[in-house]
Amino acid sequence: xxxxxxxxxxxxxxxxxxxxxxxxxxxxxxxxxxxxxxxxxxxxxxxxxxxxxxxxxxxxxxxxxxxxxxxxxxxxxxxxxxxxxxxxxxxxxxxxxxxxxxxxxxxxxxxxxxxxxxxxxxxxxxxxxxxxxxxxxxxxxxxxxxxxxxxxxxxxxxxxxxxxxxxxxxxxxxxxxxxxxxxxxxxxxxxxxxxxxxxxxxxxxxxxxxxxxxxxxxxxxxxxxxxxxxxxxxxxxxxxxxxxxxxxxxxxxxxxxxxxxxxxxxxxxxxxxxxxxxxxxxxxxxxxxxxxxxxxxxxxxxxxxxxxxxxxxxxxxxxxxxxxxxxxxxxxx
Amino acid sequence: xxxxxxxxxxxxxxxxxxxxxxxxxxxxxxxxxxxxxxxxxxxxxxxxxxxxxxxxxxxxxxxxxxxxxxxxxxxxxxxxxxxxxxxxxxxxxxxxxxxxxxxxxxxxxxxxxxxxxxxxxxxxxxxxxxxxxxxxxxxxxxxxxxxxxxxxxxxxxxxxxxxxxxxxxxxxxxxxxxxxxxxxxxxxxxxxxxxxxxxxxxxxxxxxxxxxxxxxxxxxxxxxxxxxxxxxxxxxxxxxxxxxxxxxxxxxxxxxxxxxxxxxxxxxxxxxxxxxxxxxxxxxxxxxxxxxxxxxxxxxxxxxxxxxxxxxxxxxxxxxxxxxxxxxxxxxxxxxxxxxxxxxxxxxxxxxxxxxxxxxxxxxxxxxxxxxxxxxxxxxxxxxxxxxxxxxxxxxxxxxxxxxxxxxxxxxxxxxxxxxxxxxxxxxxxxxxxxxxxxxxxxxxxxxxxxxxxxxxxxxxxxxxxxxxxxxxxxxxxxxxxxxxxxxxxxxxxxxxxxxxxxx
Numbered sequence: 001x002x003x004x005x006x007x008x009x010x011x012x013x014x015x016x017x018x019x020x021x022x023x024x025x026x027x028x029x030x031x032x033x034x035x036x037x038x039x040x041x042x043x044x045x046x047x048x049x050x051x052x053x054x055x056x057x058x059x060x061x062x063x064x065x066x067x068x069x070x071x072x073x074x075x076x077x078x079x080x081x082x083x084x085x086x087x088x089x090x091x092x093x094x095x096x097x098x099x100x101x102x103x104x105x106x107x108x109x110x111x112x113x114x115x116x117x118x119x120x121x122x123x124x125x126x127x128x129x130x131x132x133x134x135x136x137x138x139x140x141x142x143x144x145x146x147x148x149x150x151x152x153x154x155x156x157x158x159x160x161x162x163x164x165x166x167x168x169x170x171x172x173x174x175x176x177x178x179x180x181x182x183x184x185x186x187x188x189x190x191x192x193x194x195x196x197x198x199x200x201x202x203x204x205x206x207x208x209x210x211x212x213x214x215x216x217x218x219x220x221x222x223x224x225x226x227x228x229x230x231x232x233x234x235x236x237x238x239x240x241x242x243x244x245x246x247x248x249x250x251x252x253x254x255x256x257x258x259x260x261x262x263x264x265x266x267x268x269x270x271x272x273x274x275x276x277x278x279x280x281x282x283x284x285x286x287x288x289x290x291x292x293x294x295x296x297x298x299x300x301x302x303x304x305x306x307x308x309x310x311x312x313x314x315x316x317x318x319x320x321x322x323x324x325x326x327x328x329x330x331x332x333x
Numbered sequence: 334x335x336x337x338x339x340x341x342x343x344x345x346x347x348x349x350x351x352x353x354x355x356x357x358x359x360x361x362x363x364x365x366x367x368x369x370x371x372x373x374x375x376x377x378x379x380x381x382x383x384x385x386x387x388x389x390x391x392x393x394x395x396x397x398x399x400x401x402x403x404x405x406x407x408x409x410x411x412x413x414x415x416x417x418x419x420x421x422x423x424x425x426x427x428x429x430x431x432x433x434x435x436x437x438x439x440x441x442x443x444x445x446x447x448x449x450x451x452x453x454x455x456x457x458x459x460x461x462x463x464x465x466x467x468x469x470x471x472x473x474x475x476x477x478x479x480x481x482x483x484x485x486x487x488x489x490x491x492x493x494x495x496x497x498x499x500x501x502x503x504x505x506x507x508x509x510x511x512x513x514x515x516x517x518x519x520x521x522x523x524x525x526x527x528x529x530x531x532x533x534x535x536x537x538x539x540x541x542x543x544x545x546x547x548x549x550x551x552x553x554x555x556x557x558x559x560x561x562x563x564x565x566x567x568x569x570x571x572x573x574x575x576x577x578x579x580x581x582x583x584x585x586x587x588x589x590x591x592x593x594x595x596x597x598x599x600x601x602x603x604x605x606x607x608x609x610x611x612x613x614x615x616x617x618x619x620x621x622x623x624x625x626x627x628x629x630x631x632x633x634x635x636x637x638x639x640x641x642x643x644x645x646x647x648x649x650x651x652x653x654x655x656x657x658x659x660x661x662x663x664x665x666x667x668x669x670x671x672x673x674x675x676x677x678x679x680x681x682x683x684x685x686x687x688x689x690x691x692x693x694x695x696x697x698x699x700x701x702x703x704x705x706x707x708x709x710x711x712x713x714x715x716x717x718x719x720x721x722x723x724x725x726x727x728x729x730x731x732x733x734x735x736x737x738x739x740x741x742x743x744x745x746x747x748x749x750x751x752x753x754x755x756x757x758x759x760x761x762x763x764x765x766x767x768x769x770x771x772x773x774x775x776x777x778x779x780x781x782x783x784x785x786x787x788x789x790x791x792x793x794x795x796x797x798x799x800x801x802x803x804x805x806x807x808x809x810x811x812x813x814x815x816x817x818x819x820x821x822x823x824x825x826x827x828x829x830x831x832x833x834x835x836x837x
Contacts, residue, residue: 048375048378049374049378049381049668049669049672054672074746076745077534078516078530078533078534079515079516079521079523079533079534080516080521082516082521082533083530083531083533083534086530087530090530110521113520113521114521114522141472158796160794165521166519166520166521167521186793186794186796188790188793188794189518189519189793190790191518191786194605194661194662194668195605195606197661198471198605198606198655198661201471201659201661202471202472202474202475202605202661203472203475204475204476204790205794217675218660218661218682219660219680219681219682219684220660220682220684221659221660221661221682296676298672298675298676331520
């Protein structure tokens with residue numbers, strides 16, 4: 001037996017201290033290797049207090065329990081969402097502690113109109129929260145009270161149509177309607193949902209197109225005539241037909257769709273962290289409390305709709321394709 | 334007494350019983366309004382969890398009181414230290430600050446409290462009585478008409494430039510150029526952003542505001558020992574009730590002026606998308622145009638202070654009208670109120686007064702009661718608030734710069750905005766030192782983007798036909814009014830001078 005292995009008072013104390021130290025430090029060491037160790041920052045490319053904010057708060061109120069950490073939103077509105085994405089891609093570390101919560105429909109369409117400074121494949125959406133189809137609506141006092149009125153009038157003269165922004169799925173829905181019927185529409189970007197509803201109600205424009213959740217929130221002051229997708233809420237959208245049913249078309253749904261995105265580099269460098277994010281995101285959807293939180297945040301329950309990496313990628317590709325197809329009409333080029 | 338009358342009386346007494354909410358909220362609102370960067374809208378957002386936890390009546394009264402008090406609070410630093418708390422108070426220092434420099438700060442504060450309270454109270458009563466008619470204003474005021482309204486405000490640049498037309502117009506033109514920075518409203522194409530992402534959404538208003546007014550003012554006052562003269566300081570050092578009552582009396586004697594300028598605020602407030610900054614500039618311009626002493630404006634003239642303050646408080650009741658009657662919020666604060674009320678299950682719009690009349694009338698009543706409380710709780714404070722101006726500038730200037738830079742940072746939380754405020758501060762300082770009017774630059778920065786937005790919408794609607802500007806009857810009437818409001822004062826002035834020559 002060597003001297004080193006002799007159990008004496010000094011060795012006993014030394015070993016005891018080391019073991020005790022390791023025991024005390026163990027939770028810290030374990031935490032260091034676990035994810036997440038700190039709050040997750042989320043870039044939201046719209047204003048505080050809007051639909052994305054409410055949706056984000058509702059969803060993360062449940063997700064934070066599954067993930068075991070809190071979410072800290074940062075709001076970076078401007079230039080149709082472009083500012084938020086540029087800041088996320090340019091200034092935030094790709095370490096899975098920084099996410100973006102965007103509206104895939106209008107925001108991805110933007111890239112088709114004007115290329116961003118980053119490669120659009122350098123980020124991916126991995127968790128879709130909802131899908132909300134665009135809708136065509138008139139003010140309660142509008143002379144155009146039916147879809148037939150709209151089409152007939154649109155064949156006589158060019159109708160001015162309010163939209164939140166040019167590159168919006170609802171705008172593409174409207175242009176598709178024009179192509180299908182021969183009616184002539186002139187898109188007027190009224191800068192935001194509130195102005196778009198006001199434009200239709202006050203007669204600034206002949207009618208408007210917008211994400212249907214915002215149309216439902218406008219209540220009695222508007223009347224919905226057409227949905228650019230499936231009408232899953234019936235009477236809340238005045239039982240308006242879908243564009244495919246009404247005109248025997250086969251168009252994809254023109255959706256606004258909020259989803260969480262992440263740097264591609266973060267996915268490549270930290271696959272374990274990404275797994276935690278995607279698995280807890282899915283678990284959140286399986287929690288019954290999510291629906292309650294979503295409805296309390298003024299969400300339409302029928303629109304709460306899980307989507308993973310594949311569904312999001314498919315949607316992103318479809319939006320880019322639609323954007324490229326309608327680019328001349330949406331940019332005036 | 335009809336059913337509506339009974340409801341109104343019931344709601345009035347119920348609202349008064351919430352004094353314990355209203356009075357603290359008024360003081361919170363004064364602070365929030367007075368600090369640039371904070372506003373009723375972002376305070377309600379910050380306190381949203383608290384607001385949602387309140388019961389419906391408390392939440393409603395809290396939000397309305399905060400909104401009204403913040404509007405009034407924005408005028409206090411505008412008068413005392415030339416720092417408008419919000420863009421809605423940007424016209425207030427034009428005459429308010431010269432009064433302070435003359436040692437009449439206490440009087441000016443009393444005047445603005447009375448004008449704001451009376452303006453707010455009066456327009457609340459008018460809005461309550463004429464809601465269905467007022468709600469129609471938005472149906473007639475479209476982008477073409479709004480272009481003319483904007484031009485009413487922008488023509489104030491010419492009024493300000495009256496003393497030195499070339500410098501005034503250069504300042505205004507510079508403001509319009511700065512205001513055009515950002516992405517265009519139609520195709521979101523960036524213009525003059527120099528690659529700064531922070532400028533894609535246009536020049537942020539608060540950094541421009543605090544830079545041009547507050548930071549540049551701090552640079553100017555740093556060269557002096559006190560903001561006010563020694564004589565004025567001696568007068569301010571012993572504040573008296575007399576000055577307060579005198580200020581209140583000056584305002585009360587101009588009750589008609591308060592009435593019509595607050596109605597301008599009410600009408601502009603009703604138009605979705607328009608707001609307090611437009612209302613205050615238009616009211617100031619109109620007040621000056623129809624004044625018998627237009628040359629006194631800008632020198633500490635009471636009417637030049639009363640007009641913008643009455644108007645921007647008239648806006649508060651105006652923004653509630655389209656919200657309650659049509660479900661369309663007239664401004665940012667009204668939009669946040671909509672979210673909170675909808676959380677409580679209240680749906681705004683045509684059916685509100687049938688389904689939930691107490692909420693509909695309650696919002697106006699909360700506004701009226703808040704203004705009543707404000708008049709009696711704030712007025713006595715004017716004698717203490719005005720003593721800010723007796724603080725030596727070695728303390729005051731650093732405080733102004735640090736507070737306002739924080740204020741510039743708060744709305745967007747960009748460090749960039751603090752640098753921008755400093756840059757605007759330097760621009761403002763150079764402008765002041767070389768005789769250019771910073772207010773003319775600011776009018777361009779605030780109203781320029783709005784004018785451009787309505788102009789581009791009109792052109793887009795007409796496929797580029799410029800004649801669209803003269804395509805509406807109301808628009809044409811407004812054009813005539815605009816021309817008259819510019820030409821008539823000049824004509825009256827020329828006639829007066831001719832008569833003087835003849836008399837001599």
